[in-house]
Amino acid sequence: KAGVTQTPRYLIKTRGQQVTLSCSPISGHRSVSWYQQTPGQGLQFLFEYFSETQRNKGNFPGRFSGRQFSNSRSEMNVSTLELGDSALYLCASSRTLAGVGEQYFGPGTRLTVT
């Protein structure tokens, strides 16, 4: 069974630009969660989508948004990039809601903002 895939794996953007990251969950998984990991803040929850509905959102500004499609693939978007948005962005999928089912993580997208 194919694992969680994320594209692109690496990305360099300039301040003020916007970026879209993609996550394809394991087949049959309906939940996709997004996380940001930085050396200073560690891992932080961004949002979770389940059956195309956003269930919860972490403490991030409105510049961070996401969506989930009917095939469970998910995208997250960051507008007006800031230097502090440089991070590893991870998505994870699970069959049931995140937290009550085992989560399977993708390899991450490493975003560098210059």
Added chain:
Amino acid sequence: KNEVEQSPQNLTAQEGEFITINCSYSVGISALHWLQQHPGGGIVSLFMLSSGKKKHGRLIATINIQEKHSSLHITASHPRDSAVYICAPYNTDKLIFGTGTRLQVFP
């Protein structure tokens, strides 16, 4: 004060040693995950537990909901166990993460 505290932050061990990593949290939870992150960044879920104890190979995870504490044990540690171990309680529909314990096992 952080909602999730892990100890120790760093741990070195000789191959074969018994390892214990502790996680204490201050919020109510419905489940707790233990994650493993290797230097390349990839994260693997080791355990999800809501009570008692789980075992998988050389790894054992325990949780005491009343005391808000969980432990991860590695028996007969091996250099391939070298990684960062992260405790992640599930609270109000989201995972909250500890800062991780960096484990290095030397042959």
